[in-house]
Amino acid sequence: MNPAAQPIETELVLIGGGHAHVGVLMNLGMAPMPGVRVTVISREGNAPYSGMLPGLIAGHYSFEQAHLDVRKLAGFAGAQFYHAAVTGLDLENRVVHCEGRPPVRFDVVSINTGSTPEMDAVTGAREQAIPVKPVDRFLERWREVRERNDRSKTLRVVTVGGGAGGVELTLAAQHALKDAGQRAEFAMVSDAATVLPTHNQLVQRRYTRVLQARGVRVHLGERVVQAREGEVELRDGSTLPFDVLFWTTSAAAPKWPKAAGLATDERGFIAVNDCLQSESHPFVFAAGDVAAVTKHPRPKAGVFAVRQGMPLARNLRLACAGKPLIPFHPQKNFLSLISTGDQYAVASKGPFAVEGRWVWQWKNWIDRRWMRQYQELPEMGATLMKVATPAESDNAAQLREPFMPCGGCGSKVGFTVLSRVLSRLSPLKRDDVLVGLESPDDAAVVETPPGKVAVHTVDSFRSFLNDPYIFGKIAANHALSDTFAMGAELQSALAVAVVPYGAESAVEESLFQVLSGAVDILNECGCALVGGHSSEGVEFSFGLSVQGLAEKNAVLHKRGAKPGDRLILTKALGTGTLFAADMRRKVKGDWIESAIESMLQSNQIAADILRQHGASACTDVTGFGLVGHLVEMLKASDVSAELELDAIPLLDGAVETLRAGIQSSLHPDNLRMRRAIANHEEAAKRKGYPILFDPQTSGGLLAAVPEEGADACVAELKLAGMGVSAVIGRILPTEAGESPVTIR
Numbered sequence: 001m002n003p004a005a006q007p008i009e010t011e012l013v014l015i016g017g018g019h020a021h022v023g024v025l026m027n028l029g030m031a032p033m034p035g036v037r038v039t040v041i042s043r044e045g046n047a048p049y050s051g052m053l054p055g056l057i058a059g060h061y062s063f064e065q066a067h068l069d070v071r072k073l074a075g076f077a078g079a080q081f082y083h084a085a086v087t088g089l090d091l092e093n094r095v096v097h098c099e100g101r102p103p104v105r106f107d108v109v110s111i112n113t114g115s116t117p118e119m120d121a122v123t124g125a126r127e128q129a130i131p132v133k134p135v136d137r138f139l140e141r142w143r144e145v146r147e148r149n150d151r152s153k154t155l156r157v158v159t160v161g162g163g164a165g166g167v168e169l170t171l172a173a174q175h176a177l178k179d180a181g182q183r184a185e186f187a188m189v190s191d192a193a194t195v196l197p198t199h200n201q202l203v204q205r206r207y208t209r210v211l212q213a214r215g216v217r218v219h220l221g222e223r224v225v226q227a228r229e230g231e232v233e234l235r236d237g238s239t240l241p242f243d244v245l246f247w248t249t250s251a252a253a254p255k256w257p258k259a260a261g262l263a264t265d266e267r268g269f270i271a272v273n274d275c276l277q278s279e280s281h282p283f284v285f286a287a288g289d290v291a292a293v294t295k296h297p298r299p300k301a302g303v304f305a306v307r308q309g310m311p312l313a314r315n316l317r318l319a320c321a322g323k324p325l326i327p328f329h330p331q332k333n334f335l336s337l338i339s340t341g342d343q344y345a346v347a348s349k350g351p352f353a354v355e356g357r358w359v360w361q362w363k364n365w366i367d368r369r370w371m372r373q374y375q376e377l378p379e380m381g382a383t384l385m386k387v388a389t390p391a392e393s394d395n396a397a398q399l400r401e402p403f404m405p406c407g408g409c410g411s412k413v414g415f416t417v418l419s420r421v422l423s424r425l426s427p428l429k430r431d432d433v434l435v436g437l438e439s440p441d442d443a444a445v446v447e448t449p450p451g452k453v454a455v456h457t458v459d460s461f462r463s464f465l466n467d468p469y470i471f472g473k474i475a476a477n478h479a480l481s482d483t484f485a486m487g488a489e490l491q492s493a494l495a496v497a498v499v500p501y502g503a504e505s506a507v508e509e510s511l512f513q514v515l516s517g518a519v520d521i522l523n524e525c526g527c528a529l530v531g532g533h534s535s536e537g538v539e540f541s542f543g544l545s546v547q548g549l550a551e552k553n554a555v556l557h558k559r560g561a562k563p564g565d566r567l568i569l570t571k572a573l574g575t576g577t578l579f580a581a582d583m584r585r586k587v588k589g590d591w592i593e594s595a596i597e598s599m600l601q602s603n604q605i606a607a608d609i610l611r612q613h614g615a616s617a618c619t620d621v622t623g624f625g626l627v628g629h630l631v632e633m634l635k636a637s638d639v640s641a642e643l644e645l646d647a648i649p650l651l652d653g654a655v656e657t658l659r660a661g662i663q664s665s666l667h668p669d670n671l672r673m674r675r676a677i678a679n680h681e682e683a684a685k686r687k688g689y690p691i692l693f694d695p696q697t698s699g700g701l702l703a704a705v706p707e708e709g710a711d712a713c714v715a716e717l718k719l720a721g722m723g724v725s726a727v728i729g730r731i732l733p734t735e736a737g738e739s740p741v742t743i744r
Helices: 019-030 050-057 070-076 137-146 164-179 200-211 256-260 302-321 357-375 392-395 415-426 468-485 506-526 573-583 588-597 604-612 625-637 656-660 667-676 687-695 707-719
Strands: 010-015 034-042 047-050 067-069 080-083 087-090 095-099 102-107 108-111 155-158 183-192 217-220 224-228 229-236 239-241 243-249 270-272 285-286 291-293 334-337 347-349 352-356 431-434 452-464 489-500 528-537 543-549 566-569 617-619 640-644 701-705 727-734 742-743
Touching: 010 019, 010 050, 010 087, 010 302, 010 506, 019 034, 019 070, 019 302, 019 357, 034 050, 034 070, 047 050, 047 137, 047 392, 050 137, 050 164, 050 334, 050 352, 067 070, 067 357, 070 080, 070 588, 080 468, 087 256, 102 506, 108 302, 155 164, 164 183, 164 200, 164 243, 200 217, 200 334, 200 352, 224 302, 243 285, 270 285, 270 640, 285 302, 285 392, 334 357, 352 357, 415 506, 452 468, 452 588, 468 506, 468 543, 468 588, 468 604, 468 701, 489 506, 506 528, 506 543, 566 707, 573 588, 573 656, 588 604, 604 701, 617 625, 625 640, 625 667, 625 687, 625 701, 625 742, 656 687, 701 707, 707 727
Parallel strands: 010 034, 010 108, 034 080, 108 285, 155 183, 155 243, 183 217, 270 291, 489 528, 640 742
Antiparallel strands: 047 067, 087 095, 095 102, 224 229, 229 239, 334 347, 347 352, 452 543, 489 543, 566 701, 566 727, 617 701, 640 727
């Protein structure tokens, strides 16, 4: 059977991109589970590796070296990636609630979200302090500290917490500020009797010596009782002034697992058994700092989360197959490597300890080796599948046998599933929709007001994202864009969806997620979803047939551009090459995030602004690329154009991926339009030239605007949120036989 046609029987959701889940994703990428759809929900697209965080703060590592691209790992594992923060669990209905998106259904769920420092016990801590976690927010605040311009003042830095995290952060920050030429004074407060209380006495003595030598004032056996602006008050009534307050106290659990009804320990961490399975809900697993292994309590340290990865992957496989789980017993003694900020480190295990620069080099080698296995993933097309384990074979045997997908009307999504999905949506209601989803019939009926004309368009394509909700939003923006470009007001839309084969619950989940995304966009734009067609198939695809309304004489066409007009582009180019690179795992996660952000931006406001500034012609830039859509406009208007190549806005990473030779499959066909470029041979030598033929998904609008209003139009577009909008060229008169485009 074609692997792509295997039905989805089980939904496995991984909450968080922590160290254990990184191991799970690698394991799933090397040996996929037939019939199991994996979804990763993470508030961080880039997951920091805790072992390299002090080196990142000190300046020894770049951001990319110290982080793992969770989106890329999810793609390697064939998993869906949802970039969102989890806000709660509904254990009875088995759904995950997320911030800013619809709930996500699961059969089995695993939680690896880490922890944050305990702050609620100290008044003012949340307002005044910089907690070391979440790491992305810490790094943002740390960047602000480093970028302070006043080097004439001594920066006063106080760290609350004397464990490994507090000691390493203090010494790393001290090293970085000294390198930056910033004078700084450091102090540390800990309620323990010694620094590093969970380590042996040799380590404690070594770090007491290092902190003293570095001039760090250490206040032991003390506790911060209040944080005010510019100072902390200690238990003995004394105060410490600060300009920067770092918070690295003992870990605190997120509140939502306990609120959901999961069994927790006395501190709120998820109580799990030796199989990393919840003690109260057997379909829930947890690992890393967020979990507490009841029979084997261990410190909150990254080393334990790393080593839980493979046992967790094994038991998730067994749970999805309905098989008995295998207990996991964590090690008691582990190697601890703590750096001093300046490429010097102390290693300890049990009662032993050694130190030196060679220890840091050893730690650096271990950390980089561990990161490489997740950063340098196998090439696409490589043989990834290992010999199936008994659990995998059992799981495969549970799929529907034989599975012969129907065609024709037999491939439609069932009435019951469709009805449930529609009942969960809230499409916009319009008075001019006479028959729609409120009273379904064989077809929708909409009213066209007197004096108006109907503007119709349709767009549909297969999914290029592993998040159906975001895909639904982007597909809707893409489909609506043609209507905006013609100056029409949206009225109604019909959806066409093909969702992957699967169990009834899986089909419902796919359809609900993609329609939720589309309905969110349609509602924002005042467009009513009035019906559509849904079916099951091998590939996920979605599209909309859209109807808009416009005054007959106010429709904006591709024709109408006049010599002297300026060409304005409202979005950056590059989605084609970036997502081609994403398919090959040759792209940075931040580049894809920027591209998605651009594609999620509606063209509705841009179209209104362009019309207000007298646009004479307009089109959207999509599959044919900038040159292809520009040439359509020029031929319809019987004019030529001059493009300023360096003025064209580009998405982050687009130049790099094109330079690497990565192009969309449509790019070669678009390149045939080079015959329309008068100075093609000269222009082709410039590095940005290939972007002119890059096909765009949910691209921007390209409009011809009178010269006298062009600058004001761009300024208003930027003020309205289209920050990359730019004048990229001008319209020229044409002469018979000449090519319509010249590149400058």
